[in-house]
Amino acid sequence: MRAARLTAWRQPLRIEDLPDPACPPDGVVLEVLACGICRSDWHAWTGADPDVSLPHVPGHEFCGVVLEAGPEVTRWRAGDRVIAPFILACGRCPDCQAGNQTICATQAVPGFTCDGAFAERIAVVRADANLTALPEGMDPALAAALGCRVTTAWHALTGRAGLRPGEWLGIWGAGGIGLAALMLGRAMGARVAVADVVAEKLEMARALGAEAVIDARGDDPAGAMRAATGGGAHVALEALGFAVTAENALKSLRKLGRMVQVGMPAGDHARIELPWDALYSGQLAVYGTRGMPAHRYPALLEFIAATGLDLSPIIARRVALSDVSAELALFDAAAPPGVAVITDFTR
Numbered sequence: 001m002r003a004a005r006l007t008a009w010r011q012p013l014r015i016e017d018l019p020d021p022a023c024p025p026d027g028v029v030l031e032v033l034a035c036g037i038c039r040s041d042w043h044a045w046t047g048a049d050p051d052v053s054l055p056h057v058p059g060h061e062f063c064g065v066v067l068e069a070g071p072e073v074t075r076w077r078a079g080d081r082v083i084a085p086f087i088l089a090c091g092r093c094p095d096c097q098a099g100n101q102t103i104c105a106t107q108a109v110p111g112f113t114c115d116g117a118f119a120e121r122i123a124v125v126r127a128d129a130n131l132t133a134l135p136e137g138m139d140p141a142l143a144a145a146l147g148c149r150v151t152t153a154w155h156a157l158t159g160r161a162g163l164r165p166g167e168w169l170g171i172w173g174a175g176g177i178g179l180a181a182l183m184l185g186r187a188m189g190a191r192v193a194v195a196d197v198v199a200e201k202l203e204m205a206r207a208l209g210a211e212a213v214i215d216a217r218g219d220d221p222a223g224a225m226r227a228a229t230g231g232g233a234h235v236a237l238e239a240l241g242f243a244v245t246a247e248n249a250l251k252s253l254r255k256l257g258r259m260v261q262v263g264m265p266a267g268d269h270a271r272i273e274l275p276w277d278a279l280y281s282g283q284l285a286v287y288g289t290r291g292m293p294a295h296r297y298p299a300l301l302e303f304i305a306a307t308g309l310d311l312s313p314i315i316a317r318r319v320a321l322s323d324v325s326a327e328l329a330l331f332d333a334a335a336p337p338g339v340a341v342i343t344d345f346t347r
């Protein structure tokens, strides 16, 4: 199979012919239909993700067609079209049994702890516990984006911060996660303000329903967010994993506000200094979040169907496997608006 393999940090991925993956007894082999390119892949590419060792095939936002199912798999068979979450939990430990698959101690994470979907085929372990059927008529490129950006934003807002209709949601960073949170927040009946440093991203946020946009290059973006939201956001969502955006997100909250850290603080940003006096005096709450438990897919898919939410504007570029290195390098600077998805694995 053709795969894009990372063999040296920050170097272009090599397009190689690799052996087809073996089918795990509890898993499936998928023909990959689409795979998103995410800032988390960029972390892996730069060597900042401690889970990744070389050589490595990245790619964690995928959907595909089952080519083969292992003997222990009961829910899936060849020909099924499925979406996978990027956290493949065991489904059996006490955390999984309690519904908290994102903290499963033995989780496998394709594209990080094992080879991912920047390839024509991928082996996916623990298929029964994690896969969801791709809804009839859903674009595979959009389904791939669901697997990370949309699911992560959904769980951050509904499973962690508890966003309610009428509340102000302040989003820091208008990349894939930020745009997904904007669209979901609007569909949930929240009012949304978005901060970023790239004018085109703010224009896109405005077009997608943001009531206020804040140019974070200004002197006091947190103050601008508080002013735009009538005294501060009820929920602030940090979508980059940067020190400056984390501090701004915290300072942009109204009293009793909730901040949810969605961006991955890696490398130089692993340790972040925050104004803890603001947390104390404002009686704020801070949540960490990562991914979405697989059992919450049906609720998300039902929400999308019931609200008629069109998430397709999130996809800005459909690219080929050989374009992946150029796309990863874009995250070094201010990446262009929207999400890139690999849909052509033949070149």
Ligand SMILES: [Zn+2]
Pocket: 038, 039, 040, 041, 060, 061, 148, 149
């Ligand atoms: Zn991702």
Ligand SMILES: [Zn+2]
Pocket: 089, 090, 091, 092, 093, 094, 095, 096, 101, 104, 105, 106
């Ligand atoms: Zn588990």
